[in-house]
Amino acid sequence: MPLTPPIDAATIDSLIGRMPTSSFINGDFIGGEKDLSVENPATGEEIIAIASANAAAVGMDALDAACATAADWAATTPRHRSEILRRAYELCHERADDLALTMTMEMGKPLAEAYGEVNYGAEFLRWFSEEAVRTTGRFRPAPAVPDQDVLVYSQPVGPSLLITPWNFPFSMGTRKIGPALAAGCTVVLKPASLTPLSSLLLMEILRDAGVPPGVVNCVVTKESSTFSRTLMEDPRLRKISFTGSTPVGRTLLSQASRHVLRSSMELGGNxxxxxxxxxxxxxxxxxxxxxxxxxxxxxxxxxxxxxxxxxxxxxxxxxxxxxxxxxxxxxxxxxxxxxxxxxxxxxxxxxxxxxxxxxxxxxxxxxxxxxxxxxxxxxxxxxxxxxxxxxxxxxxxxxxxxxxxxxxxxxxxxxxxxxxxxxxxxxxxxxxxxxxxxxxxxxxxxxxxxxxxxxxxDPSAPFGGVKESGIGREGSHEGLAEYLELKYVRMG
Incomplete structure (x- = not known):
């Protein structure tokens, strides 16, 4: 049963005592000096201190891990990826109390809404567990040439950088990670430094669901611009997905142009x-x-x-x-x-x-x-x-x-x-x-x-905007397509 407010101090202390406190690289929480204070906006008091990673060094470690496992993960069957995502969905509900309490403490939303976000965020994992086995392709005879055929199929884009905001600290992670894993991509997640705790709990869930080491990595750092710039200068990175303000989105799009990265931007609204x-x-x-x-x-x-x-x-x-x-x-x-x-x-x-x-x-x-x-x-x-x-x-x-x-x-x-x-x-x-x-x-x-x-x-519907509110869509079939490249083969 969901927790009923007010929450007693023992419940909060138990959760904090079990909380991961560092970046997650290649299947492990890497530790480090706890120099980043995560505060409760309702009180202004510290919830817990966690390690802020060196943006350049740890960022490259995360990208190295994602690149090292990219080929193996892409080669797994869609059904295998589907079952892992489905198990992660189930774990989200099993750990809903911890997730909801964490979100309310670090972001401030009422506890009932935090439970709503657990349900919403988990649903992306379930939706993309179902979409994983529905990647489509085409085969038809060449219309004007005898004895030749046209084959079109999809392949994973490759290692992807996912940057999420503080206002929906759990569901923005699942909305990006779900389609990336379903498509066969490995990822590096960078959560907002104001609300990193929900993302670290998500790392535990994905690890326990069977995601192999290196497939999902999470870097918590105060050095946001250094981190994104370091990874985006590396030609091994093939995609960026960002949710945040339009000014930051413009900067990232400019940086993405250097290596012509596939880009998804969910930016500001009015x-x-x-x-x-x-x-x-x-x-x-x-x-x-x-x-x-x-x-x-x-x-x-x-x-x-x-x-x-x-x-x-x-x-x-x-x-x-x-x-x-x-x-x-x-x-x-x-x-x-x-x-x-x-x-x-x-x-x-x-x-x-x-x-x-x-x-x-x-x-x-x-x-x-x-x-x-x-x-x-x-x-x-x-x-x-x-x-x-x-x-x-x-x-x-x-x-x-x-x-x-x-x-x-x-x-x-x-x-x-x-x-x-x-x-x-x-x-x-x-x-x-x-x-x-x-x-x-x-x-x-x-x-x-x-x-x-x-x-x-709704996870089953395409989420995204026009004009300066962004490019690309998240959720639905379109969300999976953002992490796939089309390959055309002429068969003779």
């Missing part, structure tokens, strides 16, 4: 949430709550800009604000908490700056809007109304529990405002007029659109 005149208020408010405040608002898919048709703006705003007011801000380990802390003080400062900018330009604060006193990195759930178009919240990714409401007179105004951004990851559309919804969905510039729901992420 998701619009369109409330059409035909929207069902209750369903729309429920979708907006999930889209805005899930994961403490710290998601690239979070509803950043809420555009509401003027004819229903008053009703929606009142109902939405009432629901937001019912959120309980606190430590994610405490019973009843529905909104946790932000990751660090910089995140809190940015939320306050965005709110101050909006109010200085004429927005009204309906709820929240001021930094919470006390320990931890807390910012209250905030609702802004009458937000002007030139406010920073319309341009920048918020990554926090701030909900700006912008009133629009027409659907055309909504769509124009929604598309007025360099981002194009996620959009939300709420309405009961199916013809109008279909029209809006077709005109929205984003890789994903959620209609009348607040959460759209």
């Amino acid at each position: 998701a619009p949430f369109l409330v059409l005149e035909s929207a069902d208020i209750d369903k729309t408010v429920a979708a907006a709550m999930a889209g805005k405040f899930r994961n403490n608002g710290e998601a690239c898919t979070a509803a950043n800009r809420i555009y509401v048709h003027t004819n229903i703006a008053e009703r929606f705003t009142a109902a939405f604000t009432a629901k937001v007011e019912a959120l309980v801000l606190g430590n994610g380990l405490h019973e009843g908490t529905t909104l946790g802390p932000l990751i660090d003080n910089d995140a809190v400062t940015k939320c306050q700056e965005l709110v101050d900018d909006a109010t200085a330009k004429g927005a009204e604060v309906l709820l929240g809007g001021q930094v919470e006193d006390g320990p931890g990195h807390f910012y209250p759930a905030t609702v802004l109304s009458n937000v002007p178009r030139d406010a920073r919240v319309n341009r920048e990714e918020i990554f926090g529990p701030v909900a700006p409401i912008i009133i629009c007179d027409t659907v055309d105004d909504m769509v124009e405002a929604a598309n007025d951004t360099e981002f194009g990851l996620m959009s939300y559309v709420c309405g009961q007029d199916i013809d109008e919804v279909r029209d809006v969905v077709g005109r929205i510039e984003s890789g994903m659109v959620a209609v009348n729901v607040g959460v759209a992420s």
